[in-house]
Amino acid sequence: MPSPLFAPQQRSTLNISIQSRECSTLLLENLPGSTLFPERPVGASIISALIEPNGTVICVTAPKMEDAEAQIAYYTDLAATAAGSDDAAAREALRGRVTVLSLDDSSPRWLSEKLLDPDRPDARAAQEHIAKATAAARASGAAVRLSYFEPSANLERLARELGVPGNQAAARHIPLGTKAAGRRLFEEEGIKVPAGTGECFDIDRLVHGMCDLMARGHRRFVLKLSSTAYGAGLGNALLDLTDLPGNAPAQGAHLASVVRERLAGSQVLDASLGWEGFQAAIPQAGVLAEEHLAGDELRSPSYQGRISDGTVVTVSTHEQVLGPNGQTYTGSAFPAFDGYRDVLIAHGRRVGAALMRLGVNQGDFGVDFVAVRREAAWDVYGIELNLRATGTLHAFNAVTGLLGTTPADDGILRTADGSPRAYLASDSITAPAYRGLRPSDLIDLVRRSPLHWDQEQGLGVVLHMLSALPGHGKFGAVCVGADQAHATDLMSRLRTLVDDWAERHNA
Incomplete structure (x- = not known):
């Protein structure tokens, strides 16, 4: 049943989303569009907040969001449809519950550094807005949540200043997420490693x-x-x-x-x-x-979990979509292959329990595996531990928010009537011909097509990371189908749609 737009009897919530990817600045500087990583979850954050009764959201992004109003309206409309309300007044009310603080800073610094920069007027204004909104929410009795991508000393400092707890592991645990530390933990837990x-x-x-x-x-x-x-x-x-x-x-x-x-x-x-x-x-x-593992067939599945209230929660499993080199992450397919999905879940929960014993008491984590088929049998090897959210989470949150459900114990996502759903997500739908295209035009193109998200069927395409389109010829999308073949077909049709549009635009 759709969530009501307003439910006075339920406590309001202010969600502050600052998705700072605190990796090598060389990576952020040299990987096309990577400075826009913090924008990937904006749509999912808006949808997740607005389907909550009385939920509001503040998203911080940098560089500046392209066609920001068109993007916000797109995600607000999706949330309104999911909440069962399509009238103009309700959509206007929902728009009032969304704030995007978009900093005009395209440097390869972390988003947290950009936001906390004392020398930038737009950063100071954003901090003041967040502080005032937090104080107002508390005064009204609302709950305040601070969400970020990974353990961050910078955002822990902001959390202390706001008096709001963050939602990731403490920054002192960052060393547990190194390649070597993950490998040691896998071995200690009896998980095969190369x-x-x-x-x-x-x-x-x-x-x-x-x-x-x-x-x-x-x-x-x-x-x-x-x-x-x-x-x-x-x-x-x-x-x-x-x-x-x-x-x-x-x-x-x-x-x-x-x-x-x-x-x-x-x-x-x-x-x-x-x-x-x-x-x-x-x-x-x-x-x-x-x-470098070898076999008759290799796949790259992953497990996503969360530590919360003293327990390990299985969030999802995926097949990672890798670039031609077989190493570089470009997207994900949900769910992971059923031939070893239960093994991924068992291993992932074991890793989460080990992290708790090491003092991690909250936060997202992910485990990357390589699954190797040799004749008819699959061997699963632990490859990497990520003590943070992963690149799969924004697509997962958008889809589960729109469907109003989460995967069952078997890892399958089903609609309210029990129909299974699978999806294919990509952060790297790219072509030189896409450069110069506008996010607002792409939104309109998909909206007018049969690919646009169909709330009644729980099928279709949802766009993200659209600000990378004009300058980098790149955007992201999640394609939800009845099964993986259907989702793959939707992705293919989306590429064809955009290719044809780009050809007309550049003619």
Whole structure:
């Protein structure tokens, strides 16, 4: 049953959303559109807040949101439809419950640094607005929530100043999210991991560890910068040494010399970093090498969980959609394959329980896996622990908000009448021909098409990250279907729709 737009008997809620991605500033500077990552969850945040009785929301973004009013109206209209109200007065009332504070700062700094910058008038004005709104909400008896993407010392400071608790793990736990720490935790919990080295802070130790792995028969490697500053696979490099002799002694000086020389030819996935930049990061970030897993079929599933009120809550499972290099995250497909979904859930809950024993008492976390099929059997390996929200969460929140439901214990998402739903989400629908197109025009294009979200059916397309369109030729979308084949078809039709539009626009 749709949520009522207003329910005076229920407590009001002010949701403050500051989705700062606190990763390497080199990544934010060089990955096209990545400075706009904080905008990805805006639509989901608006929908989630407005379907709550008496829910209001303040979203902070930077750089400046393109066609902001058109975007806000788009998400407000989706929320109004989900709440069962399409009349103009109700939509106007909903619009009054949304504030987007959009800072005109396109630098690669973290959003938290932009917001807390004492030298920028727009940042000071945004802080004052948040403080006044928080005080007013408290005075009226409303609950105030501060939501952010990952543990952040900056946003913890803001939370203390506002007197509002944050919703992620404490910043002191950030080291638990490194590649090396995740690998150790997996091993301690009995979760398979690829053969690998320990964490190394210089090339000599890395070469020594790789020579040990080669003595055990491994020749293809993934090198990983361990720090939490590198995400989406962009802190990884690939190295293939299968041409080296199979009987080479592990500790031989000649082999070590060859491996050291060959490291410079590693395929660093962040091309802007290159081997020199990758190597220069090792003393501070740490690095480890793992075998590059092989089998008859490889998939990259993930588990999303949350620690809340002393319990581990399973949020979702996904198949990660990776770029051509097989390492870089571009999107996700929900749910994960049923052939190993129960294993992901069991492993994810075990990881969450271990984090609680280590003192983590709240917050999102995710576990990335590689599933390897060898003949008819699947092996699941733990690859990475993310002590934060993941790139899957904004699409999940938008879909579950619109459908008014969450996955059952078996990980399946169903509508009120029991019909299953699957979706395909992408943050990287991109083409050079899209550059110069406007978010407002794309919204209108999809709205007029059969692909637009159909609330009655619980099917269709929802757009996000639209401000990357004019400058980068890039946007995101989540396509909800009756099954994964249907969702994939919707994504294909969306690309065709936008390709045809771009061709007409550029003619």
